Amino acid sequence: MEDSMILDVEGIKKTILYGGTGAKPKFVTGTKVTFHFRTQLCNDERTVIDDSKKAGMPMEMVIGNMFKLDVWETLLMSMHIGEVAEFWCDVIHTGLYPIVAKSLRRIAVGKDPVDWHIHTCGMANMFAYHSLGYDDLDELQKEPQPLYFVMELLKVQQPSEYDRESWALNDEERLKAVPVLHGQGNKLFKQGRYEDATLKYKEAIICIKNVQSKEKAWEAPWLKLEKMANTLTLNYCQCLLRMEEYYEVIEHTSDIINQHPGTMKAFYMRGKAHMEVWDETEARNDFMRVLDLDPGMKKTIKKELAVLKMRMEVKNEEDRLKYKGMFAKMASEQDSLELENPDQEIPEQTCQVQDMENPEEAPAEERANSMQKTAEMTLASDPEQTTTAQSSSDNVIPEQPTTQDLTAEQTTIEETAPEQFDTNHTFVVQSDSKEASPSPEPMCLEQEAQDTESSDHMTPGN
Structure with a gap:
């Protein structure tokens, strides 16, 4: 069954490929819709860019939640449950698709939809939008063009019919959820449940980053959210230290230091991580930087430097004994080899030399x-x-x-x-x-x- 129509929105044409069942669902703010989608270029081959069925998971979206590609709300609200329809959308509706597609692809492979944990300096973050990490999306971003969206509406749930996760919240709800998640993470940390605590901190950070992405960088609202995110990130790193994930701690704290070089706690935690991976020079530099930023930490840093010195002495002695044993083992193996192979050329030459010296x-x-x-x-x-x-x-x-x-x-x-x-x-x-x-x-x-x-x-x- 195919039925072409023009919706009441400029630049959209709909073709019904398979009719749905029942009455048309009620869509209100907070309604959760589950659907499959396929995105195609408007060329002769109808090249497929993304396909949720091939990715193995349907898409979920909450109506009125300021989804970046708001045209999808318009498309889905025109459908019945079980319906399959093809929508042609002009370039005025598809300009943000490459950014949305990047997040969807990250979700499909089990990654976070936002790049809060990507560690780059502030300057790199300002220009990160020039590449999305996917060649086809980069090309589409440089030259926006009309697209085909094939949608299949699977399920519609009203706000009272499901438990809302952080991604399904609006900005106001996300900001209210942050202190709750923060407190839950602190409680789990005190109980020694570090991995569970990281999940709470991580969820809170994602909430902040979603809201922050809509603010203008380096202005007051953005900086306020940045400070909240850094506090949560350092708590997250505290858990990672207990979980012995030292290199990840170094990455997160370095990201904060690159953008905010006056964050004393970031230097302190990075110094402890460097000490755990036996990087004496970097650990000492970070600890001395802590003293520069906060002289009141003198007693704590003195203790950390003493521990660092002791650990490096123990490490150097262990290395000396290890290499000594290694060389002794090599010599023993060489002696054994010579005894097992007496007919080799080296022993014969040795005997000839001895005969000449002592006839x-x-x-x-x-x-x-x-x-x-x-x-x-x-x-x-x-x-x-x-x-x-x-x-x-x-x-x-x-x-x-x-x-x-x-x-x-x-x-x-x-x-x-x-x-x-x-x-x-x-x-x-x-x-x-x-x-x-x-x-x-x-x-x-x-x-x-x-x-x-x-x-x-x-x-x-x-």
């Missing part, structure tokens, strides 16, 4: 085998030296040399030139000890000549 400490059996092979090669080339070689090889024990067969010059050779010593040279020197020259170098040359001569008499394959 006398090499295994006796290995040296004896090498010398025995040399003896066998020499005897094969000259059988006449068999007796001499056998007697000499019996005496070659590096750890226990025979002093009677060694001259002082030979002992000197072993001590002064360990790196140039070879097992073949050792054998010849010991076998020809009686004919050795006092100079070690000629002996080595003589042995090389003998080895060359012996090798000439050897026949390959024998």
Whole structure:
């Protein structure tokens, strides 16, 4: 069913897509309406901007509560329960839609509809309206245009038929609710119910911010509401301190300090939060700023600085012990790794270096085998030296040399030139000890000549 009509309001055209049931509801100030909506651009594709059904929750609005997009009240008051209608609205009615849509999107994802907890400096807040955080809304805000609204009216409740929440109150009712919520939050704080207290403080702040948004910034009414909001925010931060939400405290108090740098309590609470997160410099700066603003806090600040000093000393000692244990553990793991992998290159290189530095400490059996092979090669080339070689090889024990067969010059050779010593040279020197020259170098040359001569008499394959 489609029925097009022009309402008695300029710039609105209505098309009924599905008729409702029953008599037309009575709409008075305070009437609560629940509905679904879909917003579309007036282009060929009818691009959908927002859809409450896709968001998974219907919209609720109170008639006469100064809703920013007041044209919606006009649209809904023309409908029956269960009716679905499409409304074309000219640009004169849609200019504020991007701002309303931002709040609705925040609600849909479980966030507050107002940005009271967004922490920016005063200058940034003045220019925050230039971006809504959504590209499509920013574009629509720069170039307002007509929109289609498809509405489905679900339920209508009279003021006496529901419990009114703070968002459903008008400005006068909101301001009356603030001290009540404030008192409830204080009571819960004293009972140690900090999380419940934060909800009361938060609700009161939202009430104030909703009213404050309609006042001109930095004028007397706005500043009065700002002071009330700051008091509630500091109470909110007091709860967060007890809940150990220190970084959130730093954010909220910094926001207050940026806009109102003379707020002593904000510096004090931020200093305590900085101390809890081990930021000694910032904590000390905040505490000293408290003294500048209120010298009467001297005793309290002196105590806080003493606590800060003690805590930092304990923290530094804990860090020292932690890093000490860390390095000890790393060293232990490295030692274990070397023991578990003895065939790695590093241990082999270490052994080679040790052998070069201490040749006398090499295994006796290995040296004896090498010398025995040399003896066998020499005897094969000259059988006449068999007796001499056998007697000499019996005496070659590096750890226990025979002093009677060694001259002082030979002992000197072993001590002064360990790196140039070879097992073949050792054998010849010991076998020809009686004919050795006092100079070690000629002996080595003589042995090389003998080895060359012996090798000439050897026949390959024998």
